[in-house]
Amino acid sequence: MTLVLGIESSCDETGVGLVRDGVLLGEALSSSMAEHLRFGGVVPEIAARAHLDALVPTVRAALREGGLALSDIDAVAVTSGPGLASSLQVGLAAAKAYAVSLGVPLLGVHHLAGHVAADTLVHGPLPERSIALVVSGGHTSLLLLGDLARDPIVHLGDTADDAAGEAFDKVARLLGLGYPGGPAVQRAAERGDPAAIRFPRPSAGTYGFSFSGLKTAVARWIERHDGPLPIADLAASFQEAAVDVLTAKAVAACAAHEVGTLVIAGGVAANARLRAVAEARCAAAGITLRVPPPRLCTDNGAMIAAVGSMVAAAGAPWAPMGLAADPSAPL
Numbered sequence: 156m157t158l159v160l161g162i163e164s165s166c167d168e169t170g171v172g173l174v175r176d177g178v179l180l181g182e183a184l185s186s187s188m189a190e191h192l193r194f195g196g197v198v199p200e201i202a203a204r205a206h207l208d209a210l211v212p213t214v215r216a217a218l219r220e221g222g223l224a225l226s227d228i229d230a231v232a233v234t235s236g237p238g239l240a241s242s243l244q245v246g247l248a249a250a251k252a253y254a255v256s257l258g259v260p261l262l263g264v265h266h267l268a269g270h271v272a273a274d275t276l277v278h279g280p281l282p283e284r285s286i287a288l289v290v291s292g293g294h295t296s297l298l299l300l301g302d303l304a305r306d307p308i309v310h311l312g313d314t315a316d317d318a319a320g321e322a323f324d325k326v327a328r329l330l331g332l333g334y335p336g337g338p339a340v341q342r343a344a345e346r347g348d349p350a351a352i353r354f355p356r357p358s359a360g361t362y363g364f365s366f367s368g369l370k371t372a373v374a375r376w377i378e379r380h381d382g383p384l385p386i387a388d389l390a391a392s393f394q395e396a397a398v399d400v401l402t403a404k405a406v407a408a409c410a411a412h413e414v415g416t417l418v419i420a421g422g423v424a425a426n427a428r429l430r431a432v433a434e435a436r437c438a439a440a441g442i443t444l445r446v447p448p449p450r451l452c453t454d455n456g457a458m459i460a461a462v463g464s465m466v467a468a469a470g471a472p473w474a475p476m477g478l479a480a481d482p483s484a485p486l
């Protein structure tokens with residue numbers, strides 16, 4: 156029975172989770188998102204300072220939620236990358252301080268492995284092999300997974316330019332819908348016709364994506380249009396193009412690698428249309444689809460503790476105290 160404290164601070168969310176043997180016992184989240192709104196994106200200096208303010212209170216809140224004490228913690232897992240360098244450093248420094256003072260081991264966790272592991276907290280262990288589509292503000296990756304605690308992740312494809320979430324955020328800005336764009340585009344799309352405008356489905360190789368061209372196509376359409384913009388139809392048609400290309404490639408990757416389980420994770424996995432289309436296509440192809448609930452799709456500490464819990468169960472090696480932040484960690 157190993158209680159793992161998980162700390163996530165790669166972007167603008169300070170996330171803390173407590174997981175014992177794959178079971179989430181407590182979690183807390185503090186976000187500096189509101190402080191970045193007027194800048195149109197995350198400001199690293201503001202994010203790092205907010206993590207410093209929030210970290211200890213967030214750990215305390217998670218412990219309180221779980222009815223646990225600091226002395227119950229058996230290991231500390233922390234996001235080591237990829238992410239914003241200064242934000243990662245705050246989380247790492249705090250994780251090391253907790254590990255040293257409690258005399259427990261430290262584990263550095265890859266942020267994307269965390270996004271995938273979030274699903275295990277609600278749907279149990281993953282099968283021996285699976286395909287993951289991790290779609291967030293910073294990543295769009297199609298991955299071939301074995302045992303998350305031991306096996307290296309095989310990278311099948313990535314985006315050649317913008318990440319999927321970035322495309323939602325940029326299109327939201329074009330449509331005057333505010334930041335973060337994903338939820339705003341989804342809401343606007345609910346009243347729109349996804350077939351109103353046929354936007355391109357850009358691709359980059361078999362499993363690669365390209366979202367910058369799709370965003371430009373939306374911008375061009377707006378430039379050429381006279382009169383009031385059909386915001387709902389634009390949002391729905393853009394969302395349909397993005398969802399179509401993401402789900403088609405993920406399902407094709409499962410078929411090509413003879414894998415029966417697809418996990419969709421990351422902030423964009425909260426998108427209702429993505430979930431619906433993926434569900435239909437996976438059902439047609441005989442693939443089991445696993446998507447964490449929306450609150451576990453966006454950045455959180457529970458997902459980092461979940462990876463820590465798997466590593467503890469597998470008896471895999473812990474990280475040295477010299478563990479450094481790896482902002483551009485490759486997958």
Ligand code: KG4
Nearest residue numbers: 291292293320337338422423425426453454
């Ligand atoms: O995983 P996440 O919280 O942070 C990163 O690691 O990037 O993902 C944030 C991204 C943002 O781009 C946001 O617009 C997008 O996820 N997002 C969504 C939805 N909710 C969040 N995109 C589409 N539909 C949503 N419902």
Ligand code: ZN
Nearest residue numbers: 291422453454
């Ligand atoms: Zn993330």
